[in-house]
Amino acid sequence: MNKRKRIAILTSGGDCSGLNAAIRAATLRAINHYGWEVLGVQRATQGLMNHPPDVVELTVEKVNSILTMGGTFLGTANQGNPFAFKLPDGSIENRSAAIGEAYRTLGLDALIGIGGDGSISILEKLAEEHGINLVTIPKTIDNDVDVTEWAVGFHTAVNIATEALDRLHFTAASHSRVMILEVMGRDAGHIAISAGIAGGADVILIPEIPYSMDHICEKIAQQQRQGKNYCLIIVSEAVKTEEGEPITCSNASEKARYGGIGNYLADRIAECNGAETRVMVLGHLQRGGIPSPMDRLIASAFGVAAVDLIAQEKFNRMVAWQNRQVIDIPILDAIRQYRPVDREGTVAKTARGLGIYLGD
Template sequence: MKPIKTLGVLTSGGDCAGLNAAIRAVALHARQTYGLRVLGILDGTLGLMDRPLRYRELHAEICDGRLLREGGTVLGTTNRGDPFHYPMPDGSYLDRSPDFAEGVRELGLDALIVIGGDGSMRIVSRLCAVAGIGMVGIPKTIDNDVHGTEYAVGFSTAVNVVVDALDRLQPTAASHHRVMVLETMGRDAGHIALNGGIAGGADVILIPELPYTLDGVARRIREVLAQGRSHALVVVAEGVRTEQGRPVTDQLSGRYGGIGQYLVDEIAQRTGVETRATILGHVQRGGTPSARDRILASSFGVRAVELAAEGRFGSMVAWQDRGVVEVPMSMVTVGARAVAADDPLIQTARGLGVYVGEA
């Protein structure tokens, strides 16, 4: 195997807390342990497809502790446009994978570390195959829906944001005798809502994976009020559909959002209790990364460099059984990892009396 001299790293897909910690770990370990040149590719795959090429060399001075603490990504990212069917200004579509491959060659990259979710892994692994370059993946997503890993970078911080929001909503709900509905991110999977709802003491948690009835939601709220409590907390993932199975999206953009207000109207009608909605949205992506996300990202970054140095490409680092392992990319690029019907946390929620849908 040809020794690696120049290593590329990029972030792709939606941003989240902990990305900079992973970038820092990759740069530090690659430079200090293996003496590699590390190039950070700007704005995901666009940095290699655009001309002139857009990148920055990751020297030691930008890898200090400040980077560990910063949210977002200093390299920038993108989650728009399929490089194999890329929309052009004139309305046509172009396969830009040759541009990516040429960019790899121009920079002299010997390997690429990609920090992304399952969609990014799938697309960039195909691009790397066209370019003939080895790739190692690092899982990141606030949704925690990447197959093969128990945790992805960004999830812990996002859950902490949900819990903090519930901690703030509970006193005002109690003060005004209201039901507070908190809408979280979670388009295809309900990991954020489920974890955050349990930790934040929610009475109802609705996730895309489990069917529910509005009567069931209202019944649980009435039970809570009958026990002498003056308020209730409801957590719902944005990807939850109406009781009839219709997606709730913005009519203009087609983006998910609005299930919280839908529940507000239905709960108020069925219970007679004043009900309000709070939509967290992109607040869950930002902010200082949690300690867990910093540790996870650092561990992933170090191991990813080691896999690249060993030539173990076509793989992703993952967290399993309290440690970092290697999983094949074929296990990862199969779509979103949903909450399983027998997930222990569902049983935990039900054991606490939380309504999480129909059994």
């Protein structure tokens, strides 16, 4: 317990606000309280597959000023699964052993991995197969990691989406338009429903609840009859067509991803209502910018707790936020399933209670 430890921290998967706050907290706790040495792994697991490993020493001086920075100053990657790594010639190779070798070469006592459910799943498998002492921190703007009420990055994304709705109110009213805001969230509608309530949307569409175009058009008409000359709609990117078909887009360098549901809805509204409609796709703005105070708080609490777990030699655990406190749970329990919006939960009931059309 009194041995001077050497630990490493990496961020993996998509970036979000609050990652640097978690890195800072873990580094400060490890150095100031325990007197440990801390390394930062650059570009996620790809940094550990390089020879030599791509790491930097993290010091108090290096992390003191990163609390309010967006993104991750260590860099990240959401491609390059080490168990199925794509080589330049297009072939696939299992390069996971290189990560285990790097862990030992660096003389690490533990690794803190900050990521979403996909990244955490890969890290857990690496830890199991290659003897890595692992503690993980959940981060995702989608907030769909199970058993934790909040993940790093979610609150900032909701703030940005809410601000967008706040701004759209005025232009929608000025031109008597229907404004559709398409937001991220992958297969969960947490961003859309939270921002929709906070931003005064009239219609909120999320993947968890089916909808009817007839009911949407009737909601717009109802607004008009009540003297409101505009309508705000927020829709999660994973919402499907009425027929249940996903809408995706892609280019030559990437696989298909969600995108386009806003334009689909605009065309259908024009057909059934004739209202002038505009679409705004918020996109990666939701990932960037200065982290909100809540994200800084959660990330800081997670960073401290992760280091304390290492000190207690409690490994293969994920920190989580439940009932106003940080707990820790087995990683496999945390990633067994994703957390969708509860159709009958408090947030959904609030939306319906406000008269927001939430689907059928």
